[in-house]
Amino acid sequence: MNTIQKSDKSNIYSLRSFHILMVEDYEFMQQLTSGMLKAFGIGNITICNNGQEARDTLSMMANAPHGKRADIVLTDWLMPGGNGPELIKWIRNHKNDSIRFIPVIMFSAFASEDTVKAARDTGANEALVKPLSGEKLARRILSIIDFPRPFIKSPDFFGPDRRRKRNPYRGADRRKINPNDITVHNE
Amino acid sequence: MNSFSDDKDPDNGIEIFQRINVLKLKAGGGLKDAPGQLAPQSVKNADTVVTSMATLYPKEIENILNVLNTEWETVKTMPDTADKAALAEKISNTANQIKDLAETFGYSLMAHFGTSLRDYILKTDLSCKEHFIIGQAHINVMWVAFRKNLKDDDGGAVAEELKEMVRTAIEKYS
Numbered sequence: 358m359n360t361i362q363k364s365d366k367s368n369i370y371s372l373r374s375f376h377i378l379m380v381e382d383y384e385f386m387q388q389l390t391s392g393m394l395k396a397f398g399i400g401n402i403t404i405c406n407n408g409q410e411a412r413d414t415l416s417m418m419a420n421a422p423h424g425k426r427a428d429i430v431l432t433d434w435l436m437p438g439g440n441g442p443e444l445i446k447w448i449r450n451h452k453n454d455s456i457r458f459i460p461v462i463m464f465s466a467f468a469s470e471d472t473v474k475a476a477r478d479t480g481a482n483e484a485l486v487k488p489l490s491g492e493k494l495a496r497r498i499l500s501i502i503d504f505p506r507p508f509i510k511s512p513d514f515f516g517p518d519r520r521r522k523r524n525p526y527r528g529a530d531r532r533k534i535n536p537n538d539i540t541v542h543n544e
Numbered sequence: 545m546n547s548f549s550d551d552k553d554p555d556n557g558i559e560i561f562q563r564i565n566v567l568k569l570k571a572g573g574g575l576k577d578a579p580g581q582l583a584p585q586s587v588k589n590a591d592t593v594v595t596s597m598a599t600l601y602p603k604e605i606e607n608i609l610n611v612l613n614t615e616w617e618t619v620k621t622m623p624d625t626a627d628k629a630a631l632a633e634k635i636s637n638t639a640n641q642i643k644d645l646a647e648t649f650g651y652s653l654m655a656h657f658g659t660s661l662r663d664y665i666l667k668t669d670l671s672c673k674e675h676f677i678i679g680q681a682h683i684n685v686m687w688v689a690f691r692k693n694l695k696d697d698d699g700g701a702v703a704e705e706l707k708e709m710v711r712t713a714i715e716k717y718s
């Protein structure tokens with residue numbers, strides 16, 4: 358549980374050195390969202406108009422030896438010229454670790470459970486259904502900072518662990534694997 | 545650059561990557577610290593950004609409705625042989641932007657019509673004249689909602705009447 362309203366000042370984060378790459382095709386929403394991110398104190402915001410621009414920007418950042426890399430990608434779902442799911446798949450399939458492991462928040466005006474599941478299965482860390490509010494956006498960013506999930510590579514998926522709960526899951530679609538087939542990489 | 549294992553069976557192997565939480569460190573926290581927070585005032589300030597931009601809504605929604613009009617007139621006059629799917633996708637995207645904008649500022653009736661058009665247009669056969677009536681009904685009621693500054697989609701005789709117009713058009717011409 359994130360604690361946005363707690364008054365204890367000792368654990369207040371500073372996001373001044375954070376760099377967020379926002380991908381949104383609608384200029385008005387670009388202004389609104391970047392205004393909110395600035396209100397959080399986020400120091401660097403790069404805006405891309407679509408998925409293709411975001412790919413080019415992320416590639417350029419990864420190749421620049423001393424360039425500022427994005428810490429979080431915040432992407433819209435439906436966009437002409439490269440949509441959110443395509444972008445997330447590209448990120449998760451990338452060979453470069455600095456791109457492949459980047460946390461992604463998907464934000465969308467599509468409120469259906471299917472969209473949220475699709476975002477999760479594509480490899481998004483968080484899904485945020487619009488309309489935006491300060492608290493909703495803050496919670497997703499805090500979740501990325503405070504509750505990062507390990508990344509899982511399976512034959513048909515790469516991305517943050519889709520299970521958030523730590524309790525054993527007994528459902529029919531539970532993960533069934535031989536422990537010998539698991540490799541754990543600790544950084 | 546690439547931390548994946550190459551020596552595992554790609555058909556069955558699972559790899560788990562436990563990474564150092566660099567963002568927590570970057571935000572000023574320690575790796576073992578309890579969850580932190582954003583300054584409450586900064587969250588309030590973010591909401592103030594939304595509130596202050598609400599004054600721009602009427603002009604912005606008018607602009608985007610004009611964009612929708614232009615796209616709609618284009619698709620109406622396109623020959624049947626033309627590829628209308630791309631334009632339908634564009635209209636759907638514009639309708640989604642209307643929904644997005646309207647919902648952000650609490651205009652739930654406009655958001656309702658934006659959602660309806662966004663989803664409907666992609667299922668529509670744009671070479672079928674009857675289906676145009678449904679699209680036109682959406683656009684007409686959006687303009688009425690804008691001109692009368694109707695906000696809520698629950699209650700209100702005019703809002704209900706507009707929703708009924710779209711429902712009837714869908715039932716009759718689908």
